[in-house]
Amino acid sequence: MSVAGLVGLSSVVALASPFMLRAVLDDALPHGRTGLLTLLAAGMVAVAALTSVFGVLQTYISTTVGQDVMHDLRSTVYARLQQMPLAFFTSTRTGEVQSRIANDIGGMQSTVTSTATSLVSNFTTVLASVVAMVALDWRLTLVSLTMLPLFVWISRRVGDERRRITGQKQRQLASMSAIVEESLSVSGILLGRTMGRSPALVDDFARESRGLVDLEIRASMAGRWRQSTIQIVLAAMPAIIYWVAGLTVATGHPLVSIGTLVAFTTLQAGLLRPMVQLLYTGVEVQSSLALFGRIFEYLDLEPDIEEPARPTPLTRPRGEVRFENVDFAYAPGERTVLDDIDITVAPGSGLAVVGETGSGKTTLGYLVARLYDATSGRVTIDGIDVRELSFADLAAAVGVVSQETYLFHASVADNLRFAKPDATDAELHAAARAAQIHDHIAALPAGYDTMVGERGYRFSGGEKQRLAVARAILRDPPILILDEATSALDTHTEREVQAAIDALSTGRTTITIAHRLSTIRGADQIVVLDHGRVAERGTHEELMSKGGRYAELVTRDRTALTAA
Missing domain, CATH: 3.40.50.300 (P-loop containing nucleotide triphosphate hydrolases)
Structure with missing residues (x-):
C-alpha cells in the first residue's frame, strides 16, 4: 500500500506542472505579473524535486518487496524439491533442476520486482493525464485516444509471440546447464578426457549456445517492427494536435489558447510515455508467463511421501x-x-x-x-x-x-x-x-x-x-x-x-x-x-x-x- 500511495501521490503532483505552465503562458507573461511568475516557477521546481524524491522512495520500497517475493519463491521451490521422491531425481537431470531455480526464477526477477510498481505508476499517470486533458479540452483528448485500441491489439500479438520464444529459450538454457553440470564435474572431465570426447563435448556445447543466440535474437526482434509503428504514431500525435489547433486559428475561431495548447501537448507527452510503458509491461508480463509456467510445474508437483499431520512419537527406539x-x-x-x-x-x-x-x-x-x-x-x-x-x-x-x-x-x-x-x-x-x-x-x-x-x-x-x-x-x-x-x-x-x-x-x-x-x-x-x-x-x-x-x-x- 505504501508503494501505491507514493505512486499515486507522485502522479498527482506531476500533473500540476502543465497547469502551472498554462498559467505562465496565458496569465503571468502576457500581463507582466512577475510575482505570479516567480511563484509558478518555484512551484514547477518544487514539483520536480518532490517527484524525484517520491521516485527514489518508490524504487527502494518496490525493490525490497520484489526481492522478498523472489526469496520466498526460490525458498518455496527448493523446499518443494526437497520433498520430491527419489524417482523424480532419477528421471530429471540435475542441470534442469538448477536451471529452473537459477535461470527461470532469475528471469522473473525484473517482472516481480518492477512490474507491479510500473503498472500502478503508469496506470495512475495515464488516468490522471486523461482526466487533466479532458479538463483542458475534451475534443483534443478524443483525437489523442483514437489509436489506443490498435496499440493494445498489437501489444497482445507481440506478447504472445515473445511468450512462445521465452519458453523455447528457457528450455535451451536448461539443456546448456545440464551439459555444464554433467561434463564439467570431476567425473565428467575424467570421462571426457579418457574417452577422447572433449572436442565433441565442446562442439555439443557450442551447438546449444548457438541455438540460444538464435532464440535471443528472435526474442529481441519479436514484434519490433510493429512496436516501431506504435512509436511513430505516438510521436506524430503532438503534430496532429498542433495541426488541428492551427486549422481552427486560420478560420479565425481558435479552438484553444496558446497556453492551453502547450499545456495539452505537455500532458499528451506525459500520457504517451506511460502508455507505451504500459504496453511494454504487458508484453513483458506475457513473456514472463512462460517462466511462471515452468516454475509452477514444480510447485504443482505433489510429493509422493508426505509427513503425517499428527505423527506418532518415537521415543527411545529399541530398533525392531x-x-x-x-x-x-x-x-x-x-x-x-x-x-x-x-x-x-x-x-x-x-x-x-x-x-x-x-x-x-x-x-x-x-x-x-x-x-x-x-x-x-x-x-x-x-x-x-x-x-x-x-x-x-x-x-x-x-x-x-x-x-x-x-x-x-x-x-x-x-x-x-x-x-x-x-x-x-x-x-x-x-x-x-x-x-x-x-x-x-x-x-x-x-x-x-x-x-x-x-x-x-x-x-x-x-x-x-x-x-x-x-x-x-x-x-x-x-x-x-x-x-x-x-x-x-x-x-x-x-x-x-x-x-x-x-x-x-x-x-x-x-x-x-x-x-x-x-x-x-x-x-x-x-x-x-x-x-x-x-x-x-x-x-x-x-x-x-x-x-x-x-x-x-x-x-x-x-x-x-x-x-x-
Missing part, C-alpha cells in the same frame, strides 16, 4: 524392524519389485539381504528409511508404521551408508558435522577413530579443515567410505542400513572399511544389503531375494547345508574372488 506383507512397485501398473515380503529383525540383531542384481535388495532397505513407501503392507519400527512417524524421528532412528558416498565441497569437519551440526571436535575425532580414518585425516596438512574437493575426489574410495561410516557413527542411529557399502572396494580396503562398519554395527539393528557374501557370514539372519520374493532365509550355516540359492551365490562369490 518388521516388513509385514510388503509389496512395492515404482509406479501403478509397473512390475512389482517386492512381493509379499514378511521379515522381522529383532532389536540389536543383524539382517543380511542377498540376491541377484535387480532382485529388490536396495529397495527393501530404502523402505525402512522411507525413501519409498510400500505399495501395500507396512514397514514398522517398534510396531509403529514408518508412515506415521515424523521425518525428524525417522531420520534420527535410521541411518544409511550406501556404496556411493556423497561428500560436499567443504572441509572434512563440515562434512562430518552434516550429520550432527553441534558436534564438538572431540566427538568428530572419536567418530573418525571408530571408523579408522582419524590418523589419515590428522596426517593431512590442514587436518580436519582439509577441503575434500568436489564429491570428495581428494580421497580414495575406501577413505570416503570410512568418512561416511564416521558420519553415521556421529549421528548414532539405533537402526543402520548398509547398502553394499564395500562392493566397489579392493580386498585390502574392504577389510579396513568392514572393520569400521563392524564397529558401527555393534549394538544396533543392522540391515546389510550384501554384494560380497564373505562380509555377512556372522549375520543373525540372511534373506535371499529372487525377483522380489523371499526365496530362502536362515543363518549362513543353515543355508549352506540346504545347498540352494544361497549356496550357489556363495560358490560364485568365492570363484570370483579367487579369479581376482
Whole structure:
C-alpha cells in the first residue's frame, strides 16, 4: 500500500506542472505579473524535486518487496524439491533442476520486482493525464485516444509471440546447464578426457549456445517492427494536435489558447510515455508467463511421501524392524519389485539381504528409511508404521551408508558435522577413530579443515567410505542400513572399511544389503531375494547345508574372488 500511495501521490503532483505552465503562458507573461511568475516557477521546481524524491522512495520500497517475493519463491521451490521422491531425481537431470531455480526464477526477477510498481505508476499517470486533458479540452483528448485500441491489439500479438520464444529459450538454457553440470564435474572431465570426447563435448556445447543466440535474437526482434509503428504514431500525435489547433486559428475561431495548447501537448507527452510503458509491461508480463509456467510445474508437483499431520512419537527406539506383507512397485501398473515380503529383525540383531542384481535388495532397505513407501503392507519400527512417524524421528532412528558416498565441497569437519551440526571436535575425532580414518585425516596438512574437493575426489574410495561410516557413527542411529557399502572396494580396503562398519554395527539393528557374501557370514539372519520374493532365509550355516540359492551365490562369490 505504501508503494501505491507514493505512486499515486507522485502522479498527482506531476500533473500540476502543465497547469502551472498554462498559467505562465496565458496569465503571468502576457500581463507582466512577475510575482505570479516567480511563484509558478518555484512551484514547477518544487514539483520536480518532490517527484524525484517520491521516485527514489518508490524504487527502494518496490525493490525490497520484489526481492522478498523472489526469496520466498526460490525458498518455496527448493523446499518443494526437497520433498520430491527419489524417482523424480532419477528421471530429471540435475542441470534442469538448477536451471529452473537459477535461470527461470532469475528471469522473473525484473517482472516481480518492477512490474507491479510500473503498472500502478503508469496506470495512475495515464488516468490522471486523461482526466487533466479532458479538463483542458475534451475534443483534443478524443483525437489523442483514437489509436489506443490498435496499440493494445498489437501489444497482445507481440506478447504472445515473445511468450512462445521465452519458453523455447528457457528450455535451451536448461539443456546448456545440464551439459555444464554433467561434463564439467570431476567425473565428467575424467570421462571426457579418457574417452577422447572433449572436442565433441565442446562442439555439443557450442551447438546449444548457438541455438540460444538464435532464440535471443528472435526474442529481441519479436514484434519490433510493429512496436516501431506504435512509436511513430505516438510521436506524430503532438503534430496532429498542433495541426488541428492551427486549422481552427486560420478560420479565425481558435479552438484553444496558446497556453492551453502547450499545456495539452505537455500532458499528451506525459500520457504517451506511460502508455507505451504500459504496453511494454504487458508484453513483458506475457513473456514472463512462460517462466511462471515452468516454475509452477514444480510447485504443482505433489510429493509422493508426505509427513503425517499428527505423527506418532518415537521415543527411545529399541530398533525392531518388521516388513509385514510388503509389496512395492515404482509406479501403478509397473512390475512389482517386492512381493509379499514378511521379515522381522529383532532389536540389536543383524539382517543380511542377498540376491541377484535387480532382485529388490536396495529397495527393501530404502523402505525402512522411507525413501519409498510400500505399495501395500507396512514397514514398522517398534510396531509403529514408518508412515506415521515424523521425518525428524525417522531420520534420527535410521541411518544409511550406501556404496556411493556423497561428500560436499567443504572441509572434512563440515562434512562430518552434516550429520550432527553441534558436534564438538572431540566427538568428530572419536567418530573418525571408530571408523579408522582419524590418523589419515590428522596426517593431512590442514587436518580436519582439509577441503575434500568436489564429491570428495581428494580421497580414495575406501577413505570416503570410512568418512561416511564416521558420519553415521556421529549421528548414532539405533537402526543402520548398509547398502553394499564395500562392493566397489579392493580386498585390502574392504577389510579396513568392514572393520569400521563392524564397529558401527555393534549394538544396533543392522540391515546389510550384501554384494560380497564373505562380509555377512556372522549375520543373525540372511534373506535371499529372487525377483522380489523371499526365496530362502536362515543363518549362513543353515543355508549352506540346504545347498540352494544361497549356496550357489556363495560358490560364485568365492570363484570370483579367487579369479581376482
